[in-house]
Amino acid sequence: MKIVMLEPLAVSEEVINDLSKGLKDQGHELIVYDSVTNDVEELKTRAKGADALIIANNPLPGEVIKSVDELKFISVAFTGVDHVDLKACSEKGVKVSNAAGYSNQSVAELVIGMIISKLRNIVECNEVIREGKTKDGLVGYELAGKTVGIVGTGAIGLRVAKLLKAFGCKLLGNNNSPSKEGEDLGIEYVSLDELLKASDIVTLHTPLTEATTHLINSENIKLLKPTALLVNCARGPVVDIEAVATALKEKKFAGAAIDVFEIEPPLATDHVLFGAESALLTPHIAFATAESMVKRAGITFDNIYTWMDGKQINTIL
Structure with a gap:
């Protein structure tokens, strides 16, 4: 052959x-x-x-x-x-x-890395130290004790859950059907709206289907806490990127960490997320180890x- x-x-x-x-x-x-x-x-x-x-x-x-x-x-x-x-x-x-x-482990590790980077202002800290400045205004937050909503508890979502459990997080989950393994990890399964309202951090791990396209959109993004962090290392179109960018610019929620986009990088120089300063962006590297x-x-x-x-x-x- x-x-x-x-x-x-x-x-x-x-x-x-x-x-x-x-x-x-x-x-x-x-x-x-x-x-x-x-x-x-x-x-x-x-x-x-x-x-x-x-x-x-x-x-x-x-x-x-x-x-x-x-x-x-x-x-x-x-x-x-x-x-x-x-x-x-x-x-x-x-x-x-x-x-x-x-790439289950690789993706899960990047998710945790992005979350900690946002909570501890690591990118900003790197910038200020190089500019001869101090830590003033860069007090961060611990991951321990945070409520994390995991949307999609397949293999990657569950791997993320295991790592988050080790940090001492409270876990919420949303899936087509509750996972026995997820429940054993302590995940409390709730509706998507409930998850968005209650979570300090929301991380997306759904496949891309007709039903999950723009799963996070201009309507339900309003449910996020003003202090919430949204992480997407799943598929780009799972979120309405225009809605995310607008909400970030209007400071409706605290920040986003995004590794996947509606098209593969390189992105256009005027991409809508480039104007959202609170977005941490990586060029689709979650799987790449x-x-x-x-x-x-x-x-x-x-x-x-x-x-x-x-x-x-x-x-x-």
Whole structure:
């Protein structure tokens, strides 16, 4: 079979060689591209003749999928798959698996880091010390004892909950159905409105679906405490970014920490959040650690091997 990796997986050539050794030993062909392209014609050229494709977060439109007659399987080295035309895959009978779970720890650690950074004014402290100033006006807050609302208690939400519990936080949760593991961690499940009203910190961990698009919007954002912090390391469109920016500028709540946006960075220089001084912004790095990249590559190749054995894991389609 011919397997084509359409973009790099942010791991060394040695890791790829090790993971793909079994494919080569079995006589399969692996073609690896070391650059990302959004050019549809270039993607068609790269994918030509492939039985299976490996991608990360490079958009894969239906036009490309339909152009590859031999295509039977796509292994997505990412948790979300909204950048893949699943309708085209379904129509063509192409199976799709993702790499769920590879970055749970990495994302959870960034969430905690962002929260502490905001509570303790770390970015501001770095600036004032370099300007020869003192800590005046930069008294922070402890994380211990804070009420944290976790919207979405899947694997990442629960990992965040475990870390927050260690800090001594009170945990509220909102999910389609309460999680037994979440309840065992001490999460009290409440409605979204109740969670927004009661939380000192709200952290979002929902997948992006039609129902969760703009889950946080111009109406319910009014429920946040004036002292509240909103964290989004889930998916960009889960929040109405215009509503968040407006509320921050009007000081309706205290601050936000955002790692995901409506489009992938780089953002336009006039992006609406750049005018919100109380927003801590990072360029979609929650998943990006050396450890998680190796994990991700391993899952991605496991998907290929398992599919070749006539089975499928991490099934999306």
